[in-house]
Amino acid sequence: MALMITDECINCDVCEPECPNSAISEGEEIYEIDPNLCTECVGHYDEPQCQQVCPVDCIPKDPNRVENHDQLMEKYRIITAA
Structure with a gap:
């Protein structure tokens, strides 16, 4: 699942720099996660770093x-x- x-x-602002896939960005009201880029940190870490x-x-x-x-x-x- 994407997060x-x-x-x-x-x-x-603490989650955005932690994302190794640059899936987190500032939205209009709150931060957002691009589900096409979110791997829950699979391939990078054992746990999702933003969480x-x-x-x-x-x-x-x-x-x-x-x-x-x-x-x-x-x-x-x-x-x-890519």
Whole structure:
């Protein structure tokens, strides 16, 4: 699954620099995650780094973007090959 940022986001800016795929960007009101770039840090780290640093715990898995580990690894390979 890709991750998503909920409206509980306080725009603290700590998640964006932690994303190895540059999937996080500042949206109109809160930060957003591009699901096409989010691999939940598969291929880079054991745990999603944005979730690790988020002080308000507002980065859950996106239930509309169900992906297994193999799919996330394939997405990682495509992103890093580009």
